[in-house]
Amino acid sequence: MKTEIISIGDELLIGQTINTNASWMGQELAKIGIKNNRTTTISDTEEEIQIALQRAEEYADLILITGGLGPTKDDITKIVLCDYFDTELELNQEVLADIQAYFKLRNKPFLASNNQQAMLPKKCKVLRNAMGTASGMWFERNGKVFVSMPGVPYEMKHLMETGVFPEVKKTFGLQELAHRTILTHGIGESFLAEIILEWENRLRESELEMAYLPSPGLVKLRVTSNKGDSKLVNTFCDELYEIIPEYIFGEGTITMQETLANLLMERNETVSLAESCTGGFASHLLTKIPGSSAFYKGSIICYSYDIKEKELGVPKSVLLDKGAVSKEVVEILSMEIKKKYTTHYAISISGIAGPAGGTEDKPVGTVWISARSNQRVVSKRFNFGNNRERNISQSAIAGFNLLRKLMLEETN
Amino acid sequence: MKTEIISIGDELLIGQTINTNASWMGQELAKIGIKNNRTTTISDTEEEIQIALQRAEEYADLILITGGLGPTKDDITKIVLCDYFDTELELNQEVLADIQAYFKLRNKPFLASNNQQAMLPKKCKVLRNAMGTASGMWFERNGKVFVSMPGVPYEMKHLMETGVFPEVKKTFGLQELAHRTILTHGIGESFLAEIILEWENRLRESELEMAYLPSPGLVKLRVTSNKGDSKLVNTFCDELYEIIPEYIFGEGTITMQETLANLLMERNETVSLAESCTGGFASHLLTKIPGSSAFYKGSIICYSYDIKEKELGVPKSVLLDKGAVSKEVVEILSMEIKKKYTTHYAISISGIAGPAGGTEDKPVGTVWISARSNQRVVSKRFNFGNNRERNISQSAIAGFNLLRKLMLEETN
Numbered sequence: 001m002k003t004e005i006i007s008i009g010d011e012l013l014i015g016q017t018i019n020t021n022a023s024w025m026g027q028e029l030a031k032i033g034i035k036n037n038r039t040t041t042i043s044d045t046e047e048e049i050q051i052a053l054q055r056a057e058e059y060a061d062l063i064l065i066t067g068g069l070g071p072t073k074d075d076i077t078k079i080v081l082c083d084y085f086d087t088e089l090e091l092n093q094e095v096l097a098d099i100q101a102y103f104k105l106r107n108k109p110f111l112a113s114n115n116q117q118a119m120l121p122k123k124c125k126v127l128r129n130a131m132g133t134a135s136g137m138w139f140e141r142n143g144k145v146f147v148s149m150p151g152v153p154y155e156m157k158h159l160m161e162t163g164v165f166p167e168v169k170k171t172f173g174l175q176e177l178a179h180r181t182i183l184t185h186g187i188g189e190s191f192l193a194e195i196i197l198e199w200e201n202r203l204r205e206s207e208l209e210m211a212y213l214p215s216p217g218l219v220k221l222r223v224t225s226n227k228g229d230s231k232l233v234n235t236f237c238d239e240l241y242e243i244i245p246e247y248i249f250g251e252g253t254i255t256m257q258e259t260l261a262n263l264l265m266e267r268n269e270t271v272s273l274a275e276s277c278t279g280g281f282a283s284h285l286l287t288k289i290p291g292s293s294a295f296y297k298g299s300i301i302c303y304s305y306d307i308k309e310k311e312l313g314v315p316k317s318v319l320l321d322k323g324a325v326s327k328e329v330v331e332i333l334s335m336e337i338k339k340k341y342t343t344h345y346a347i348s349i350s351g352i353a354g355p356a357g358g359t360e361d362k363p364v365g366t367v368w369i370s371a372r373s374n375q376r377v378v379s380k381r382f383n384f385g386n387n388r389e390r391n392i393s394q395s396a397i398a399g400f401n402l403l404r405k406l407m408l409e410e411t412n
Numbered sequence: 413m414k415t416e417i418i419s420i421g422d423e424l425l426i427g428q429t430i431n432t433n434a435s436w437m438g439q440e441l442a443k444i445g446i447k448n449n450r451t452t453t454i455s456d457t458e459e460e461i462q463i464a465l466q467r468a469e470e471y472a473d474l475i476l477i478t479g480g481l482g483p484t485k486d487d488i489t490k491i492v493l494c495d496y497f498d499t500e501l502e503l504n505q506e507v508l509a510d511i512q513a514y515f516k517l518r519n520k521p522f523l524a525s526n527n528q529q530a531m532l533p534k535k536c537k538v539l540r541n542a543m544g545t546a547s548g549m550w551f552e553r554n555g556k557v558f559v560s561m562p563g564v565p566y567e568m569k570h571l572m573e574t575g576v577f578p579e580v581k582k583t584f585g586l587q588e589l590a591h592r593t594i595l596t597h598g599i600g601e602s603f604l605a606e607i608i609l610e611w612e613n614r615l616r617e618s619e620l621e622m623a624y625l626p627s628p629g630l631v632k633l634r635v636t637s638n639k640g641d642s643k644l645v646n647t648f649c650d651e652l653y654e655i656i657p658e659y660i661f662g663e664g665t666i667t668m669q670e671t672l673a674n675l676l677m678e679r680n681e682t683v684s685l686a687e688s689c690t691g692g693f694a695s696h697l698l699t700k701i702p703g704s705s706a707f708y709k710g711s712i713i714c715y716s717y718d719i720k721e722k723e724l725g726v727p728k729s730v731l732l733d734k735g736a737v738s739k740e741v742v743e744i745l746s747m748e749i750k751k752k753y754t755t756h757y758a759i760s761i762s763g764i765a766g767p768a769g770g771t772e773d774k775p776v777g778t779v780w781i782s783a784r785s786n787q788r789v790v791s792k793r794f795n796f797g798n799n800r801e802r803n804i805s806q807s808a809i810a811g812f813n814l815l816r817k818l819m820l821e822e823t824n
Binding site for chain 2: 011012013014015016017018019020022023024025026027028029030034036038040041042043048060074108109113114152181190191193211213214215220222253261275278279280281282283284286287288290291292295296297298300301302303304306307311340341342344354355356372377387388389390392
């Protein structure tokens with residue numbers, strides 16, 4: 001079985017919007033054992049949509065289409081679908097009632113352009129959309145399924161979850177893929193590949209597939225059996241814990257911050273942060289997690305010298321002698337924030353994110369991080385290179401890992 | 413002239429990595445007057461790459477390919493390109509020297525797998541990569557250009573900027589597009605469309621194109637003249653400032669936080685934040701901006717009641733009577749952080765991000781935001797709905813807009 005995603009919209013092509021819809025769909029499809037084989041992103045013109053539909057019909061069994069269903073004038077997907085499936089629009093009374101209720105609930109006036117949203121192709125099965133005004137449309141032809149959905153991410157996700165996945169599972173007899181993804185931190189792709197070379201060769205001889213998925217600071221190793229042989233996948237993945245135990249921090253789609261959050265919640269303990277160069281990003285990663293108030297109390301973002309000094313007790317002499325990016329400063333920061341915010345642990349981060357501020361001794365990318373428990377403090381110097389955004393995100397993740405390792409050592 | 417981007421990699425298809433490369437390329441191409449007409453994302457298999465190359469050659473004049481050039485075993489793009497262009501790999505001594513120097517500079521051992529990176533197709537022009545070990549490859553055939561680049565974003569960007577764009581400008585006689593993008597905040601797509609209906613009709617009659625690009629909290633209006641008629645584009649865009657002045661906050665690719673940052677820097681003034689539900693995200697958006705220490709001093713992330721009380725002087729009685737999400741609390745927070753961190757302005761945000769914590773009076777999505785200057789405080793209640801991440805990002809942006817408007821009023 002093959003799957004293709006068709007993403008419609010100039011805003012995607014010219015990069016004003018990032019195509020997160022396609023990646024979300026790819027991820028969710030994988031979870032039910034469907035691999036997305038191709039994603040095609042096109043303009044919302046009749047010609048482009050027609051070509052994409054034809055090619056997708058030749059290639060794939062399941063075609064998921066997003067975008068071009070809004071009430072505004074540049075949205076023509078519905079018209080092209082009518083033409084492609086040789087049908088016409090008709091007023092769907094149930095959908096019209098849905099839409100009117102939708103506006104009433106939100107106390108918003110019902111506009112003429114919204115009426116248009118209840119005009120739907122005769123030949124399709126309508127998937128009702130409780131999150132917006134554009135319905136999903138399910139077409140079948142010669143055993144192939146086409147689903148058209150709006151491009152607004154939360155509407156598309158809602159339709160996928162409530163309408164598309166249940167129907168897809170019913171319509172196709174799905175063979176489950178078996179896969180596991182091992183997450184590593186602190187080692188580059190080439191070095192990792194060298195260390196696991198012999199393991200990887202054996203894996204490929206066993207007809208498993210393996211992919212390296214690098215992202216800033218992390219390399220993910222995805223092991224897949226297309227035959228659904230989860231036992232074989234497990235044998236190989238478990239072996240990795242013998243070969244590279246110090247680099248593995250989790251599996252699947254968990255993030256570094258989630259592994260730390262889980263540890264804290266298991267122990268019913270709390271953390272606070274003093275962030276300089278990361279400017280709130282580390283705290284944001286923790287507070288993005290629903291329920292984070294269980295383990296996170298607060299932070300000080302001490303961007304200026306002033307605040308490091310007045311609010312976190314770093315003596316001016318230390319700032320001047322050692323610099324704000326130093327072991328001494330991060331250790332005072334983690335001590336003070338932990339005390340002030342009365343938490344079990346603290347992380348502090350101070351570095352030169354760039355592009356300016358580097359020196360010969362401490363080039364852009366130099367970051368000092370400290371993690372502290374009631375018993376101990378560990379501090380480490382990193383260099384993450386010369387890209388500001390990467391520095392910020394890698395510093396945050398390295399900070400979480402430093403505390404995670406400290407916490408794990410304290411149990412042992 | 414038509415352009416196609418081919419993104420290679422299973423990690424993109426199954427959504428383990430979001431295809432930010434394609435959107436960046438689309439954006440940058442638009443800046444030099446090239447529209448990206450299609451993006452195709454495929455597996456790194458020989459068959460898929462062959463099909464994509466053939467179709468792209470039929471369709472487009474410029475084909476930009478990313479991914480599948482790493483030193484690991486699942487990267488086969490280079491081999492397929494040799495086959496497609498009927499050529500073979502040869503050792504490129506200059507690139508070999510580059511790669512060896514690259515490893516030496518970083519004090520990393522040179523591995524056998526890295527040698528492979530200096531083997532390049534005879535028929536291509538090599539684009540040297542100072543940021544990594546995979547070279548760019550420029551092929552020409554029948555007036556069509558194919559460029560293959562690594563998928564690592566900063567390497568791809570470096571190659572595009574140093575090698576691809578200059579060559580593309582030389583090779584193609586480019587007709588400049590004319591476009592302007594007007595950024596609005598605080599009004600939904602349908603309502604906006606209704607207000608500007610007459611304007612939009614006239615615009616389309618004048619052979620301009622217009623697209624609505626909604627993203628959380630914002631709607632961008634992109635006006636394009638395919639004939640490069642920038643005067644006509646300007647006439648229409650300038651008119652919008654008469655029709656919807658209260659909603660426009662900027663143009664182009666500027667973000668709300670950048671408009672605020674620019675205002676602060678123009679006036680040489682500073683801001684501090686007290687963040688509850690946004691958990692550091694608002695501070696992060698400000699500190700992501702290079703040079704942010706000029707206008708941003710620091711924040712307190714007062715996630716727990718405790719810290720609101722002890723560090724920001726919110727009386728327990730107010731927290732209990734009014735709740736943490738209230739006008740009274742955000743006004744105390746903005747007052748206290750402004751005083752404590754001695755800044756000209758302050759923003760405070762307290763809300764119920766969800767999924768838990770909502771009540772009948774204050775459902776999930778309820779957020780109180782306060783912005784304060786030396787003279788005044790403005791506070792406003794919002795409801796951003798029931799998605800945690802959207803709540804966080806919309807709250808931050810609404811906070812910036814509240815302060816931005818307050819600052820603009822004070823000049824007038």
